[in-house]
Amino acid sequence: MRDIYLDESIIFLDLQEKTKEDVLSVMGGKLYEKGLVKATFIDAIIAREREFATGLPTKGVSVAIPHTDIEHVNQKTISVGILKEPVAFGVMGGGPEETTPVQLVFMLAMDETHSQLALLQRLMQMFQDADTLNYLCREKNKKNVRYLIESKLDVAFKGGE
Amino acid sequence: MAKKQVLVACGAGIATSTVVNSAIEEMVKEHQLDVDIRQIKIAEVSAYTDTADLLVTTAMTKKEFPFPVINARSFLTGIGTEETKKQILNELLK
Secondary structure, eight states: OOOOBOOGGGEEEEEOOSSHHHHHHHHHHHHHHTTSBOTTHHHHHHHHHHHSOOEEOOSSSEEEOOBOOGGGBSSOEEEEEEEEEEEEEEBTTOOTTOEEEEEEEEEEEOSSTTOOHHHHHHHHHHHTOHHHHHHHHHOOOHHHHHHHHHHHHTOOOBSOO | OOOEEEEEEESSSSSHHHHHHHHHHHHHHHTTOOEEEEEEEGGGGGGGTTTOSEEEESSOOOSOOSSOEEEOTHHHHOSSHHHHHHHHHHHHHO
16 A cells, blocks of 8 residues: 655645635645646546535634545645635535635545545544644644644654655 | 334534444444444435334434434533433333
8 A cells, every 4th residue: 555645845834815716726636747647537526526625624724634535646646725715615514505604624635545544533523622633724834834744643654854 | 123224324424423333333332232223325215114123313304204303413512311211222122
């Protein structure tokens, strides 16, 4: 099984996009530029988000975990987007009009189904930790964001120093 | 008691259903139940209309099903997890 990829180039601080579509385009565009996903990934992840929203209200700031089918992915990747101002995302499992003001986006590019249980569980555990989420919203150093996520998810990411 | 079939579904069948699936497996083990758990995409639920006893999902479903549907978002956010577990257990013990 290949390792999961995260480096500073796919950590976004102060994203200023105003809509979820723009946020997903910017983040997905970078993943494509780096060859981590296929060109079809961007449209697919936007379409998937419209159909099956991934916004999650937590005890801290709201998060979103946009993802799509494995055939659009080249390399298993997590990209982190910290939004300057909250952006409305649909609520996972919620009604069609239900939105939540998302401040942290964890874009998941997964290349196998039913995999990465431990990683996903740790990610969800992180969502239950309001202090960590609040800290991430304020952090201005990409390295620190990467270190924190590495330690919370207990993985050493492939990708550049 | 006939073996219950539980569907665990999300939009892609990749991320959130994996987490929910594992939570239910744990519950089932803890209560020593014999349950057939299927992790699927929400679009595949219709294929199980005749066999399933329960759908646990993080995705929204517009369709009506002949079995109960339980929202599993709490497994991801930690808000209301105990309540959701109770709901699921109630269905499994019916």
